[in-house]
Amino acid sequence: MTPPSRLIVICGHAIWLGGPSKGSKESEWLIQPFQKGEIPAFYAHINVGAAELAQDPESVLVFSGGPTSPKTKLSEAASYHNLALANRWLPLNHPRVLLEERAMDSYHNILFSLVLFWEKFGVWPRKLTIISHAFKRERLVNGHCKAIGFPLDRIQCVAISGSKAVNEQTLEGTQLTLGQWKTDPHGIGEELSGKRRGRNHWGVGQRLFGSEEERERAGVDTRLMEDGGESLVEGGRRPWAI
Template structure:
C-alpha cells in the first residue's frame, strides 16, 4: 500500500466528555461560555474531516488539540476521535474499514500554530520518518482562514500555498468569511474582536515565541503536557527541521530554518 501523501487536520475547539446523545447535547461538552451554541459546528468539523478521509485513500486524518481543561485529562483531539466513532463515522466509513487505521489524535497542541506543526510531525512519524505530506487540508471555522492558512501554514510554517486546502465551517451567528479573511456580513462582535486581536498578535510574533502567546499556552496547559516538537535530539536531527528552544523549554520552528515539507 502506498504511503499517505495528504494530511487532513481537524482543529479542536472543545472536549466531548461522552454521553448518550453522542455529542448532540451541549451538556456533554466542556467549552468556554462564549462557545455556547457552537458544538454542532464542532461536529460538522469532525464530519468534514472524516468525509475528506473517505474520499482519498492516501489521506491521513489528524484530530488536533491538547488536554486543556482541569476537569479531565481527556484531550480535545481524542474526544473528537471518540465522537466520530460514537457516530459511526457519520456513515462515511464502516466498522473495520482500512481508513480507520489512518486516523490519529494529536494531543499536545495548545493553539492554532501548533495544531499544524504537531500534525505535520505526526504525519512524518506515521510514515516511519520517511516522508512529509504533499498536500494539507485544514478544517476549522471559516473566519479563521487568514490565521490558519495565511499566517501559520503558508507563512510562518512555510508550506507551499498551492498545496493547501481549507474547509471552513462557521458557528451559528457568523457570516461566511471570504478567502481573504474579511467578513461579508454581521458577525458576533466579541468573536470578531478576538479574531482581529489574534491576527495582530500572530502578525507581530509569527512563531508565537513572545510572552503574550507563550503565556496563553501555559495557561491552557493545565496538565503540563510536554511542548517539545520532537522526542529527542536524534529524532529532530533525522527530521531535518530547525527548531528554537524557548526560555520555558518549549520549542518552535526557527525563523528562516529548514522546512523539509517544501521538498515533499
C-alpha cells in the same frame, strides 16, 4: 506500500465528555461562554473530515488538540475521535486516523500534526487540508501556514462556522489574536506563549521532537525554548516545503 501524501487536520476547539445525545447537547461539552451555539460547527468539522478521509485513499486524518481544560485530562483530539466513533462516522481502529494530543493553539494544531505525520509514515505530506472555523481561515492559512513554511498552493482550508452568527466579541478577539500572530508568527513571545502555558493545565510536553537524533533525521531547524517548548528557526530548513 506507498505512504500517504495528504494530511487532513481537524482543529479541536472544545472537549466532548460523552453522553447519550452523542454530542448534540451542549451539556455534554466543556465549552467557553462565547462558544454557545457552536456545537453544529464541531459536528460539521468532524463529519467533513471523516468524509474527506473516505474519499481519498492517500490521505491521513489527524484530530488535533491537547487537554486544554483543568476539569479533565481528556484531550480535544481524543474527544472528537470519541464523538466520530459514537456517531459511526469512522470505524474503530482506522489505520489512517491519528490523534495529536499536545497542541494548545491553532499554530501547533498544524505544526504538531505535520511532525506526527512524519513520525508515523517517514515522509512529509505533499498536500494539507485544514478543517476549522470560517473566521479563522486568514490566521490559519496566511498566518500559521505561511510562518511554518508550508506551500500555500498546496493547502485547502475547509472553513465552517456554526449555526449562530459570529458575535462582535468573537470578531474583536479574532482580530486581536490575528494581530498578535502577525507580530509574533511562531508564538514565542510572552503574550502568546503565556496563553499556551495557561491552557496547559496537565503539563503536556511542547517539544517538536523527542530527541536530538530524531530532530536530525527530520531535517528541521529548531531551537529549544526556556519554557520547555521548541520553535522553528526563522529561515531554517523546512523539508515539507520541498
